[in-house]
Amino acid sequence: MKNLKLKAARASFDMSQQDLADKVGVSRQTINAIEKGDYNPTINLCIAICKVLDKTLDELFWEA
Amino acid sequence: MTNKGKKILVILAAFLVLVSVMMLIAPKHNYFAVINNVVEVKNGVAAPNKFKMPLTVNTAGNYTFTADWWRETDIPGFVTGLIVTDESGKVYYNVTGGTLLSDSIPMKLEKGKYTFSFETLGSHEAFEKYAGEHFKDSDMGDIDKDYFHDGTWEMKYKVSINQYMKGAYAIGMAGGTVFGILLIALVVVLSRKENAPAKRYDERQVAAQGKAYKYGFITMSVCLVTLVLSLTMKISIPAETGLLIMLCFLCGGAVTVTNLIWDDAYFRMDENRPMWIVFFSLLSVLNLGIGISQIVRHEIISEGVLTLRGSMNLICGVFMTYILAVILIKSIKDRNED
Numbered sequence: 001m002k003n004l005k006l007k008a009a010r011a012s013f014d015m016s017q018q019d020l021a022d023k024v025g026v027s028r029q030t031i032n033a034i035e036k037g038d039y040n041p042t043i044n045l046c047i048a049i050c051k052v053l054d055k056t057l058d059e060l061f062w063e064a
Numbered sequence: 065m066t067n068k069g070k071k072i073l074v075i076l077a078a079f080l081v082l083v084s085v086m087m088l089i090a091p092k093h094n095y096f097a098v099i100n101n102v103v104e105v106k107n108g109v110a111a112p113n114k115f116k117m118p119l120t121v122n123t124a125g126n127y128t129f130t131a132d133w134w135r136e137t138d139i140p141g142f143v144t145g146l147i148v149t150d151e152s153g154k155v156y157y158n159v160t161g162g163t164l165l166s167d168s169i170p171m172k173l174e175k176g177k178y179t180f181s182f183e184t185l186g187s188h189e190a191f192e193k194y195a196g197e198h199f200k201d202s203d204m205g206d207i208d209k210d211y212f213h214d215g216t217w218e219m220k221y222k223v224s225i226n227q228y229m230k231g232a233y234a235i236g237m238a239g240g241t242v243f244g245i246l247l248i249a250l251v252v253v254l255s256r257k258e259n260a261p262a263k264r265y266d267e268r269q270v271a272a273q274g275k276a277y278k279y280g281f282i283t284m285s286v287c288l289v290t291l292v293l294s295l296t297m298k299i300s301i302p303a304e305t306g307l308l309i310m311l312c313f314l315c316g317g318a319v320t321v322t323n324l325i326w327d328d329a330y331f332r333m334d335e336n337r338p339m340w341i342v343f344f345s346l347l348s349v350l351n352l353g354i355g356i357s358q359i360v361r362h363e364i365i366s367e368g369v370l371t372l373r374g375s376m377n378l379i380c381g382v383f384m385t386y387i388l389a390v391i392l393i394k395s396i397k398d399r400n401e402d
């Protein structure tokens with residue numbers, strides 16, 4: 001399932017996939033895969049993304 | 065270029081100079097000859113029964129003799145005996161075999177003519193008689209009586225006298241390995257982007273690598289099992305066993321690399337892809353060039369069998385080209401998706 005919340009949060013900071021990838025220390029393809037729903041990140045990576053985008057885990061990764 | 069890159073470049077240049085100097089001072093006196101003979105065995109008698117090949121050594125020194133009438137398929141039903149003598153009749157090398165690839169121990173040779181005398185032995189009796197005349201009992205091997213049978217075989221006898229340099233093979237192997245390691249180290253250092261992150265692969269790439277290695281291992285195992293079954297069932301494949309084993313490894317490698325590239329887990333995060341593409345292109349062109357020249361010189365097939373030595377460069381060239389093609393297709397796919 002696509003993670004549109006992550007994509008929207010990233011866009012709100014006017015960040016490209018590469019910018020976010022550089023900040024959390026992963027490759028651009030990994031951010032792309034998370035946004036497309038092709039890869040489920042570990043909790044450590046989720047936390048790193050949340051910190052960079054100033055969001056909580058629930059806001060970005062919780063599926064209601 | 066980083067300091068590390070400069071250091072490796074200097075070491076590589078120094079190494080190339082050292083190799084060039086060694087090649088200049090290395091001995092180069094090798095003499096060889098080839099004779100093609102159709103040998104017919106009828107009622108246990110081989111024809112032609114005897115033939116000779118002379119070789120002249122122009123410089124005295126330490127040499128080894130090499131006798132080669134090796135074949136993996138269509139094994140002849142007779143045995144060939146070879147004796148190498150000098151002009152005075154002194155025997156230097158004495159060997160027999162139905163199919164053979166053999167080197168003598170190094171020995172001192174004077175300048176002069178050496179004669180390679182062959183004798184074809186179409187029956188066990190002829191073999192025993194020959195062995196009794198030319199070998200001591202302790203040196204004499206035995207050949208099963210069932211080995212001998214009538215038929216006609218196109219034989220290729222290659223002989224050579226090679227100047228011997230102690231440890232030359234080991235030095236050559238070590239030199240080649242060191243050169244390869246230095247070259248790869250240089251490309252790795254040059255391909256690192258500046259301000260690269262400390263981590264080389266991220267968690268998704270590590271997970272994808274596990275999957276790729278698993279599929280590669282399964283593919284290689286299936287290929288090897290198929291090969292072993294084919295060999296056990298004596299299914300004739302016109303290629304040397306070593307080459308077939310190498311192809312099994314390459315099939316596993318191709319599956320691994322394809323998965324890695326497709327899942328963006330081949331290149332490290334800090335890697336400069338164009339640098340690697342240039343490196344692979346050079347390797348492809350180099351290997352394909354050597355491979356094509358081997359085809360032109362008819363070195364790829366010997367006795368109707370694809371040889372490992374003759375086809376290795378071509379196969380490596382095709383493998384490198386395949387990796388390049390996968391990288392390019394993946395790049396085009398990514399560009400279209402972006």
